[in-house]
Amino acid sequence: MDKSRLHPPEKREILSSPSPKDVLGLPGKKALDAILGSPTPAHLVQSLAEEDLFWLVQDIGPEDSLPILSLASNDQWQYLLDLELWEMDRLSIGSVNRWLGLLLEADLQRFLIWGLREHIKLVEFHLYKNIDVRIKEEDESPSDFDEGFFSLDGVFYIRVRDERHDHTIREFLRRLAEHDIDRFHNVLLELAGHLPAEAEENMYRLRNARLAEKGFLPFEEAVGIYQYVSPKSLIKQEHEDQKIVQKPLSFQPVSVSTSLLMKEQDLFYMSLKQLENSHTLERLQVEFAGMCNQILSADGLVIRDKDDLAAVVGKACGYLDIGLENLGGKDPAKGVRLVEKYPLNQIFRVGYGAALELKWKTEKWLKHSWFATQVFSLSFWDDDWEGRLEGLLKKRPLFYTSLSDGVPYREFKALQEISHCHKALDQIINMDYLLSLLFPRAVPYPIQACHPLTYKNLILTCWARHHLALSQEIQPLLAEQLKAFFQDLLAKGEKPYHVKQEMRQSFLDYVVARSGLRAGEIEDRVGKNLDVLFSELETEYGSVSIEDLDPRYVRHFLVSS
Numbered sequence: 001m002d003k004s005r006l007h008p009p010e011k012r013e014i015l016s017s018p019s020p021k022d023v024l025g026l027p028g029k030k031a032l033d034a035i036l037g038s039p040t041p042a043h044l045v046q047s048l049a050e051e052d053l054f055w056l057v058q059d060i061g062p063e064d065s066l067p068i069l070s071l072a073s074n075d076q077w078q079y080l081l082d083l084e085l086w087e088m089d090r091l092s093i094g095s096v097n098r099w100l101g102l103l104l105e106a107d108l109q110r111f112l113i114w115g116l117r118e119h120i121k122l123v124e125f126h127l128y129k130n131i132d133v134r135i136k137e138e139d140e141s142p143s144d145f146d147e148g149f150f151s152l153d154g155v156f157y158i159r160v161r162d163e164r165h166d167h168t169i170r171e172f173l174r175r176l177a178e179h180d181i182d183r184f185h186n187v188l189l190e191l192a193g194h195l196p197a198e199a200e201e202n203m204y205r206l207r208n209a210r211l212a213e214k215g216f217l218p219f220e221e222a223v224g225i226y227q228y229v230s231p232k233s234l235i236k237q238e239h240e241d242q243k244i245v246q247k248p249l250s251f252q253p254v255s256v257s258t259s260l261l262m263k264e265q266d267l268f269y270m271s272l273k274q275l276e277n278s279h280t281l282e283r284l285q286v287e288f289a290g291m292c293n294q295i296l297s298a299d300g301l302v303i304r305d306k307d308d309l310a311a312v313v314g315k316a317c318g319y320l321d322i323g324l325e326n327l328g329g330k331d332p333a334k335g336v337r338l339v340e341k342y343p344l345n346q347i348f349r350v351g352y353g354a355a356l357e358l359k360w361k362t363e364k365w366l367k368h369s370w371f372a373t374q375v376f377s378l379s380f381w382d383d384d385w386e387g388r389l390e391g392l393l394k395k396r397p398l399f400y401t402s403l404s405d406g407v408p409y410r411e412f413k414a415l416q417e418i419s420h421c422h423k424a425l426d427q428i429i430n431m432d433y434l435l436s437l438l439f440p441r442a443v444p445y446p447i448q449a450c451h452p453l454t455y456k457n458l459i460l461t462c463w464a465r466h467h468l469a470l471s472q473e474i475q476p477l478l479a480e481q482l483k484a485f486f487q488d489l490l491a492k493g494e495k496p497y498h499v500k501q502e503m504r505q506s507f508l509d510y511v512v513a514r515s516g517l518r519a520g521e522i523e524d525r526v527g528k529n530l531d532v533l534f535s536e537l538e539t540e541y542g543s544v545s546i547e548d549l550d551p552r553y554v555r556h557f558l559v560s561s
Helices: 020-024 028-036 041-046 050-060 062-071 074-084 093-106 108-118 120-130 163-179 181-193 196-212 219-226 231-236 240-245 267-273 278-299 306-328 332-341 344-367 370-374 378-392 415-438 455-467 479-489 501-515 519-541
Strands: 131-135 156-160
Touching (some): 020 050, 028 041, 028 062, 050 062, 050 074, 062 093, 074 093, 074 108, 074 196, 093 108, 093 120, 108 120, 108 163, 120 163, 120 196, 156 181, 231 306, 267 332, 278 306, 344 370, 344 378, 344 415, 378 415, 378 455, 415 455, 415 501, 455 479, 501 519
Antiparallel strands (some): 131 156
């Protein structure tokens, strides 16, 4: 089954006309050419979902999208304005001026009729903020008005305060006067009684009501997407909202922008591919687009770039994958039954809940850990464990990548990553427990050494001091002492040198004697970590001659600076 299976079938009266999905899969300029070359460009543009038109305009560029805007419906215009004109809960005067100018240029007559009917308060707000109006008295002449004032009827004299908005406002007023001089007069007269704060609040309320239908909820509601839901509770509970999502769709076009950005290896994507019912598929596409918008609202993001949208889609698919795998394993057939049965936002919350469980487990351990009593920074756990802990302790937990993805942190994508972090956290907790037995008293810090204190150089240095029969104080080794220890640590022969087996046993005996734990228990708790530690010693120093050891580059031991 090819990828087009995920997108709703188009009703094509002319077979040669590209479908919305075809257009949205093209780069911006090619999409524009495809639309304008279509036998029915207006039908094609208006068959796009409002969200898809928004992303198409962003991809092409608003100023280059005038042919598209001229063909768009009023509802599509409305959606563009709802997303473009606002910064938080305030109208952006610059954006209002820009989009009034664009729509004027796209379709002058329609904008004047629609704007004055549906958005008179927006027009009055913009004029109120940007112009001064004076009415010419009988005994006044045009020369009596200050420079910058102009008149279109010899009665009302107008000055635009900000030259950046001068062209758009002059053009709007000129066109309005030509279109309907009485309405022109009424608009200017009503500015005297305009209440900008009240008008802005009412416009914001209506805008939020419209966007809520698309998933753009107020923050306090949108953040519910991150509330914890366990797999068991989802399976047990009866979903009233399940009845809502199963109702027949309206005749609005189905948004495909978010679906086009899914990756084919995603479990959620593979589950959708196996759906037989096209109505269910369309419902899920609408639901998925709305969920992505809810994530944007919860994260407080305003995005204008397809790459940014792709990141949100990736986040949504990642936690849906984790939720589906948590509920039914990796079988796409089971995934089909799950997405048919449960709302997507609930499956997302199950997936995100797995990351929250990791965060809570980390915080619970940290609260009573030996590490916390020592008041060390996270760098004590060395790079990899430090990164994992820092990611899990963020307000919203993230996966540490070790920069393998080009960034240190990203959202979790698979249940395997959750399991990997659980194992790493268990290793940290076990090491913390061992350290609490090895060093029951406060460890002096800072220590004057070439490298900062870590759990690795703390244990290895104390073992080296014990092996060299030095005092058991936690102090750095001297360079000569380090070289003497390495003479015993590494087996002679060809490079790379290896850690002697008897030294591995010596280390284990030291830990057993100092901690009071049995050797088997130590192996069970931290055996793999100790093996990794010795492998690091061989990798780092196995090819270095002992006489060439430089304390500045020895990070596994505390060496005096």
